[in-house]
Amino acid sequence: MKINKRKAFRISFYLLFGLLLLVLQTTIVPSFAILGITPSLLLIAVVVIGAIEGKGTGALFGAVLGFSVDVISSRVIGMEALYFMLCGYFAEIMCEYVLRKNVVTLFFVYGCCIVAKLLLYFVVYIVVIHNAEFFYTILIKTILEAVYSLVFLIPFFVIIRKMYRKFAQMEK
Amino acid sequence: MRELFKSKVFILIFVAVIIFVSYIATSVSTSSYANAGEDITGTLILPFQKAFTGIKNGFNSFTGYFVGVDKVRKENEDLKAKVHELEQNVLTKEFYATENERLKKYLGIAEERPDFKKQLANVIARDPNNLYEVITIDKGSHHGIAPKDTVITAEGLVGYVIKTGSLWSKVVTIIDPSVTLGAYISSSREAGILEGDANLMGQGMCKVTMLSSEKSAIKGDTVFTSGLGGIFPKGIPIGKVTELLPDTVGITYYAKVEPSADFKKLKEVFVITNFEDYGGVNEDK
Numbered sequence: 001m002k003i004n005k006r007k008a009f010r011i012s013f014y015l016l017f018g019l020l021l022l023v024l025q026t027t028i029v030p031s032f033a034i035l036g037i038t039p040s041l042l043l044i045a046v047v048v049i050g051a052i053e054g055k056g057t058g059a060l061f062g063a064v065l066g067f068s069v070d071v072i073s074s075r076v077i078g079m080e081a082l083y084f085m086l087c088g089y090f091a092e093i094m095c096e097y098v099l100r101k102n103v104v105t106l107f108f109v110y111g112c113c114i115v116a117k118l119l120l121y122f123v124v125y126i127v128v129i130h131n132a133e134f135f136y137t138i139l140i141k142t143i144l145e146a147v148y149s150l151v152f153l154i155p156f157f158v159i160i161r162k163m164y165r166k167f168a169q170m171e172k
Numbered sequence: 173m174r175e176l177f178k179s180k181v182f183i184l185i186f187v188a189v190i191i192f193v194s195y196i197a198t199s200v201s202t203s204s205y206a207n208a209g210e211d212i213t214g215t216l217i218l219p220f221q222k223a224f225t226g227i228k229n230g231f232n233s234f235t236g237y238f239v240g241v242d243k244v245r246k247e248n249e250d251l252k253a254k255v256h257e258l259e260q261n262v263l264t265k266e267f268y269a270t271e272n273e274r275l276k277k278y279l280g281i282a283e284e285r286p287d288f289k290k291q292l293a294n295v296i297a298r299d300p301n302n303l304y305e306v307i308t309i310d311k312g313s314h315h316g317i318a319p320k321d322t323v324i325t326a327e328g329l330v331g332y333v334i335k336t337g338s339l340w341s342k343v344v345t346i347i348d349p350s351v352t353l354g355a356y357i358s359s360s361r362e363a364g365i366l367e368g369d370a371n372l373m374g375q376g377m378c379k380v381t382m383l384s385s386e387k388s389a390i391k392g393d394t395v396f397t398s399g400l401g402g403i404f405p406k407g408i409p410i411g412k413v414t415e416l417l418p419d420t421v422g423i424t425y426y427a428k429v430e431p432s433a434d435f436k437k438l439k440e441v442f443v444i445t446n447f448e449d450y451g452g453v454n455e456d457k
Contacts, residue, residue, distance in 0.1 A: 023231050056181045063188055078195030085192070089185050 010167050011057060014049055018065045021045050037141065039149040041156075042069065046084050047110050048156045050091030051101060052164050062088030083120070087113045103157050110153060114146040288405070289446035291315050295438045296340070305348035305373065309441060312337045320403050322444040328409040328432030329397060330441050341443070345435055346410065347378045354400030355380050355410055357389040357427070363398050364388075364427070366410060372428065376435055377414070383425040389413045395429050405447050 021041050030038050042065055050058020066084030070077045094109050095101040118139060125135035293315075297308035311317050313336045323330040323343045331345035344351060348368045355366040357380065364380040372378055380395055393413040399406030411431040418425050 023227055055185075059181065059185050059188070063192075078192035082189060082192035082196065085185065085188060089181075 006167070006171050010053075011060065013163070013167075014053070014057065014061050015064060018042075018045065018061055018068070022065065022068055034148065035144075037144045037148055039152060040145055041149070041152055043084070043087060043113060044110065044149050044152050044156050045160075046088045047091045047113055048106060048153070048160045050088035051095045051106055051109060052157075052160050053092075055089045055092040058088030058091050059085050060088070062086070083117065087116070103154060106153060106157055107150065110146070110150065114142065118142060287446075288444045289316075290442040291317055291445050293317075293341070293441055293443055295441060305345050305368070306334070307331075307343050307345065307435075307438060307441075309341050309343060309443070310339070311443065312339045312341050314338045316445045317341050317443050318445070322404050322408070322447055323441050324408055324444065325433045325438065325441055327434070328411060329404065330433050330435070330438070332403055333443065343441070346431060347373050347376060347435065349373060351378075352401075353404050354398035355395050356398045357383070357413065358394040358396060359390060360388050360393075362388045363400070366395065366397075366429065376431065378411075378429050378431065379426045380413070380429055381419065381424065381426040383416070383427060386416060386418075386425055388425055389416050389427040391415065393427075395427070405444065 025041050029041060032038065046058065046062040046065060049061050053061075062084035063081050066081035067078075069080040069084070091106075091109050091113075094112065095105050121135060121138050121142070125131045125138065291311055293309035293311035295307050296310045307330075309323075317333060317336055319333050319336055321333040321341075323332055329346055331343050331348070331351065333341045334344045335342040346353070346366065346368060349370045351366075351368045353366050354363065356363045362383060364382045366378060366380050368378050380389070383389060391413055395410040395413060397404040397406060397408040397410060409432050411429040411433075413427045414430050415428040416425055417428070
């Protein structure tokens with residue numbers, strides 16, 4: 001896992017991209033709320049970058065982005081970092097080992113990430129806390145958020161793939 | 173698969189998972205005080221939190237101009253509605269001011285001619301086949317109005333009642349060709365006959381005929397009722413002379429008169445109900 005200058009530039013680019021998304025997510029995106037549901041650009045970006053760039057970059061991108069979310073939200077530190085990191089890591093694995101790497105696969109991978117998130121919530125709120133009512137609320141909200149967020153999957157896929165090809169050309 | 177588990181990335185991820193899980197474990201502790209791990213982490217991330225907040229606030233203030241467009245638009249619409257409401261208020265006030273002025277004039281008439289018993293009536297209809305010449309008012313015999321009662325406004329003579337119902341009356345105006353009445357010119361005191369004229373009717377005017385010379389009237393002279401004919405009381409202003417012309421034969425002159433009352437804008441009129449000298453009026457009406 002040798003990181004050369006070009007690789008560092010690529011990672012820096014994605015980190016800046018993540019920072020921009022984070023700022024957008026906390027500033028402009030809430031303006032597009034429908035029935036109180038805002039789309040989440042971050043998980044989409046993590047899944048797409050993980051699938052296209054690979055598990056290493058995806059995991060790093062997910063970990064940094066998730067940790068930033070933890071920092072901003074002041075919730076349980078490490079929760080989003082862990083979740084995003086694993087999503088970024090397994091996105092490529094699912095694409096490479098299970099399915100073909102295309103936009104349809106990304107829809108599936110994103111769906112799996114959401115299911116994983118719901119499973120995590122299930123464990124926390126049903127098994128540990130025994131608060132089924134709250135879990136039900138979270139379930140509905142998470143599903144609606146996921147559906148709304150899917151709008152951004154294709155544009156992100158197009159942008160990231162374009163950047164990936166550009167970086168590949170630069171490295172040749 | 174074995175390669176996957178042995179890869180450096182996987183090992184790093186595994187380590188990261190342990191770190192994050194431990195962070196989670198320390199973060200979810202129920203104590204009100206932060207433990208050492210939380211405290212250190214909190215201190216470390218403090219600058220990042222401040223930086224993020226700064227970036228977020230800066231970005232918010234920058235994008236606020238664009239994000240707030242809907243809000244500004246709504247405010248704009250609200251303000252427009254408010255302006256409209258205020259304009260309506262101003263118009264209403266202007267309306268009441270005009271009404272006040274008009275009613276003062278009516279009061280003036282009442283004070284000038286206390287001998288007249290007047291009935292205030294609203295114009296409720298105009299004869300569609302007769303444009304401005306016949307109007308309908310909302311008072312009738314039930315209110316003491318009788319045929320041939322004189323109808324006036326604060327500005328001047330309107331006409332007289334030609335038909336009366338119990339709650340309505342029809343009034344023929346002085347520009348109707350069927351109307352003739354005695355009049356005189358204010359400057360020369362010369363008497364003439366005020367007539368409606370089919371040609372002038374379209375212009376909302378009438379004429380005073382039987383004037384003896386070209387000096388009988390000048391432009392701007394006021395024409396009053398003379399009281400001759402018995403239907404109209406003496407001294408009610410009719411209108412202003414606009415032009416003096418010789419008649420078709422060339423022996424006498426006639427003056428075009430623009431009535432003081434604006435028949436197009438008539439809304440309220442007074443009916444004089446106690447003048448009963450009905451002698452000499454044109455009975456063809």
